[in-house]
Amino acid sequence: MKKFFSAFIALAIFVSCAVVMSSCSGGYDGEINVYNWGDYISDGSDDYLDTIKTFEEEYNIKVNYTTYETNEELYNILSSSNSSYDVIIPSDYMVEKLIDEGLLQKLDYSKIPNSKDLMDNFKKPSYDPNGEYSVAYSWNVTGLVYNKTMVKNKKPDSWEYLWDKDLKGSILQFNNNRDAYAIAMQLCGITPDKFSKKDVDKATVKLKEQKPLLKKYVMDQVFLEMEKNQSAIAPYYAGDIYTMMLNNENLVGVLPKEGSNLFVDAMCVPKNASNVDGAHKFINFMTRADISAANSSYITYASPVKSAKKLLDKDLRESELVYPPDDYLKKCYTFHNVDDETYSYMQEQFVKLMS
Amino acid sequence: MKLKRPSIPYIFWMVIFTLIPIVLILYSSFTDRNGNFSFEAFSKAFGYYDVFLRSLWIAFISTLICLILAYPLGYIMSRQKASVQNTLTMVIMIPMWMNFLLRIYAWVTLLQNDGPIDIMLSLLGIHTTLIGNQGAVILGMVYEYLPFMVLPLYTVMAKIDKGLIEAADDLGSNKYIIFKKIIFPLSIPGIISGITMVFVPSASTFLVAQYLGGVDDIMIGDVIDRIFWSDQNTGSAIALILMVAILVFLIILNFFGDEEAVAT
Numbered sequence: 001m002k003k004f005f006s007a008f009i010a011l012a013i014f015v016s017c018a019v020v021m022s023s024c025s026g027g028y029d030g031e032i033n034v035y036n037w038g039d040y041i042s043d044g045s046d047d048y049l050d051t052i053k054t055f056e057e058e059y060n061i062k063v064n065y066t067t068y069e070t071n072e073e074l075y076n077i078l079s080s081s082n083s084s085y086d087v088i089i090p091s092d093y094m095v096e097k098l099i100d101e102g103l104l105q106k107l108d109y110s111k112i113p114n115s116k117d118l119m120d121n122f123k124k125p126s127y128d129p130n131g132e133y134s135v136a137y138s139w140n141v142t143g144l145v146y147n148k149t150m151v152k153n154k155k156p157d158s159w160e161y162l163w164d165k166d167l168k169g170s171i172l173q174f175n176n177n178r179d180a181y182a183i184a185m186q187l188c189g190i191t192p193d194k195f196s197k198k199d200v201d202k203a204t205v206k207l208k209e210q211k212p213l214l215k216k217y218v219m220d221q222v223f224l225e226m227e228k229n230q231s232a233i234a235p236y237y238a239g240d241i242y243t244m245m246l247n248n249e250n251l252v253g254v255l256p257k258e259g260s261n262l263f264v265d266a267m268c269v270p271k272n273a274s275n276v277d278g279a280h281k282f283i284n285f286m287t288r289a290d291i292s293a294a295n296s297s298y299i300t301y302a303s304p305v306k307s308a309k310k311l312l313d314k315d316l317r318e319s320e321l322v323y324p325p326d327d328y329l330k331k332c333y334t335f336h337n338v339d340d341e342t343y344s345y346m347q348e349q350f351v352k353l354m355s
Numbered sequence: 356m357k358l359k360r361p362s363i364p365y366i367f368w369m370v371i372f373t374l375i376p377i378v379l380i381l382y383s384s385f386t387d388r389n390g391n392f393s394f395e396a397f398s399k400a401f402g403y404y405d406v407f408l409r410s411l412w413i414a415f416i417s418t419l420i421c422l423i424l425a426y427p428l429g430y431i432m433s434r435q436k437a438s439v440q441n442t443l444t445m446v447i448m449i450p451m452w453m454n455f456l457l458r459i460y461a462w463v464t465l466l467q468n469d470g471p472i473d474i475m476l477s478l479l480g481i482h483t484t485l486i487g488n489q490g491a492v493i494l495g496m497v498y499e500y501l502p503f504m505v506l507p508l509y510t511v512m513a514k515i516d517k518g519l520i521e522a523a524d525d526l527g528s529n530k531y532i533i534f535k536k537i538i539f540p541l542s543i544p545g546i547i548s549g550i551t552m553v554f555v556p557s558a559s560t561f562l563v564a565q566y567l568g569g570v571d572d573i574m575i576g577d578v579i580d581r582i583f584w585s586d587q588n589t590g591s592a593i594a595l596i597l598m599v600a601i602l603v604f605l606i607i608l609n610f611f612g613d614e615e616a617v618a619t
Contacts, residue, residue: 045400073586147446175565214570215487221463221566230467340388344585348399351581 031062032086032278038067042298049294055285061278062189064160085270086279093266093335095134096127104133104268111280114287122304126334134266135283136304141324142260147250150232159256161233168213172234175217177350186258193333200346207353239301240320253321259331261318384592396592403578411574414558417496421504421553429508447502459566462495487569495567496557503552511545555601
C-alpha cells in the first residue's frame with residue numbers, strides 16, 4: 001500500500017510538472033535558437049529596448065538565446081555537436097569558413113525584405129561574394145585609444161606608437177591572435193586579410209620586439225586599464241573606444257593612418273536549423289531600421305542598415321569611431337578565412353610569444 | 356569487490372563523466388588533426404615546458420604560503436568554543452560565496468596604480484608597481500585557495516582528543532613536545548588533504564594570471580584555454596601531461612603521509 005502511495009505521489013508530481021512545462025511553451029507558435037556574441041544585443045538594460053522580447057511579442061515565437069565568446073568556440077560547437085541553432089552571428093572570416101565547409105544554408109531573401117535597406121557594400125560582401133548566405137548585423141573597425149595626459153605630448157596617429165620606447169610599460173596589446181597579428185603585419189607591409197605561415201613568422205618577430213615594451217595583453221580588461229588611467233595607449237575596437245571616451249575625458253580615440261581592420265558580424269542560418277522560417281523572420285526583424293538602431297546604440301558599433309543611421313543619437317552617428325568616413329574605409333581590410341594549419345600555427349606562435 | 360545496488364547510479368555517473376572524457380582526451384592526444392596515430396601533439400605540448408614549470412612553481416609556492424598561514428589559524432580555531440568555531444568557519448566561507456571572477460576583479464582594483472593599497476604605500480614613501488608580476492599572481496592564488504587549506508586542517512584538529520593533550524601535560528610534556536608528538540602527527544591527514552585541495556586546482560587554474568600577472572605570467576591553464584579551440588590534439592596532450600604531473604605529485608604526497616602515520 002505504501003509503495004502504491006509513493007508511486008502515486010511520484011506520478012502526480014510528474015504530471016503536474018509536465019502540465020506546467022507545456023503551459024509555459026504552449027503560448028508560442030514555435031521557437032528559435034539564437035547563438036550570438038556575448039553582450040551583443042540591446043537587452044532591455046539601462047532603458048534600452050529589449051529587442052528579443054519585442055520580437056517574441058510581435059511574432060509570437062519564443063527565442064532561446066545563448067552566447068559565445070569567440071568565433072572558434074562557435075565553430076567548434078557547430079561542427080562537432082548535434083546542437084541545432086537557427087540563427088548564428090559569426091564574423092566575416094568565419095562566415096566564409098562556414099560557407100566553404102557547407103555548414104550554412106542559402107537564405108531566401110524574399111522573406112527578408114528589410115535586407116534591401118542594407119548599405120551597398122554589405123549586399124555582396126567579400127566573405128559572401130554572391131550575397132546568398134548572410135545578412136550583416138553590425139560592423140566597425142579597429143582603432144587606437146590613448147590617454148592624453150600619459151603620452152608625453154605625443155599625438156599618436158599610427159600603429160607605430162604601440163612600439164614607442166618612450167611609453168614603455170604602459171602600452172597594451174590585443175590578447176587575441178588575429179587582431180594582434182593584423183597590427184604587426186600591417187607594420188611589416190603585409191595586408192592581413194589573408195596570410196601565410198611566412199607572414200606569421202615576420203609578424204611574430206615584430207611582436208617579439210613589442211613585448212618588452214608592453215604592460216599587458218588584454219581584451220575586456222582594456223576598459224578598466226584605460227578608463228582608470230592605468231595605461232597610456234591601446235588598440236581596440238573603435239566603437240568600444242567611443243564608450244571609453246564617455247567615461248574618461250582624458251582619452252582620445254584615433255583611426256590609425258595605415259588603415260585598420262573592418263570587421264562585420266553577419267546573421268546566418270546553419271544547415272541543420274530546425275526552424276528555418278522562424279530564423280528568416282528573426283533576421284528580417286533584426287534588420288528593421290528601428291531594431292538595428294536600438295542594437296547599434298547599445299553596442300556602439302555601426303549598423304549596416306541605411307535608414308537605421310538616421311535614427312541614432314547625433315553624437316553616435318557623427319562619431320568617426322563608430323561610422324568611419326568613406327575615404328578611411330578604403331584603407332581598411334576585412335579578414336578572410338585562412339586554412340586550419342596556418343591558423344593554429346598563428347595561435348601556437350602567439351601563445352609561445354606570451355609564455 | 357562487491358557492489359551494492361545504491362552505488363549503481365554513481366558508477367554510471369563516473370563512467371559517463373569521468374572515464375569516457377579521459378578516454379577521449381587520451382584518444383585525441385595520441386592522434387593528429389586527421390585522426391591518425393601520432394606523437395605530434397606531445398612534441399608540441401613539450402614546447403610549453405617553461406610554462407609547465409612556472410605553473411607548478413607558482414602552485415607550489417601558493418600551497419606553501421597557504422599552509423603556513425592556515426596551520427596556526429586552523430589550530431587557533433579548533434581551540435575555541437563551539438559557537439566561536441562556527442562563526443569563524445562562516446567568516447572563512449563567506450568570500451567563497453562570491454563569484455571567483457569578481458574576487459579577482461576586486462584584487463585588480465585594490466592593487467592597481469593609484470588604487471587604495473598603492474596610495475597607502477606611497478604615503479609611507481614606498482613607490483612600486485603592485486600588479487602585473489608573479490607576486491600578484493601568487494597573492495591572488497593564496498587568497499583564492501586559502502579556505503580550502505584552512506577547512507580540512509581545522510576539521511582534523513578539532514577532532515583531536517583533548518584528553519591526549521591533558522594526559523601529556525600531566526606527564527610533564529612541554530608545549531613543544533605536545534605539538535611535536537600529538538598535534539602535528541594527528542593533523543597530517545588535514546595537511547595532506549589541504550595540500551591536495553590547494554595544489555591541484557592552482558596548478559591548473561586560469562584567468563588569475565591573466566588578470567593579476569604581466570606579459571610573462573601566462574599559466575598552463577591559460578595555454579590550454581587558448582590552444583584548445585584551434586588545436587584540440589595539442590590541448591589534450593597538455594591536459595594529459597598536467598594530469599600525470601598532478602598524479603605523480605599526489606602519489607608522492609600520499610607515500611609521505613603514510614610513512615608519517617606509520618612512524619607515530
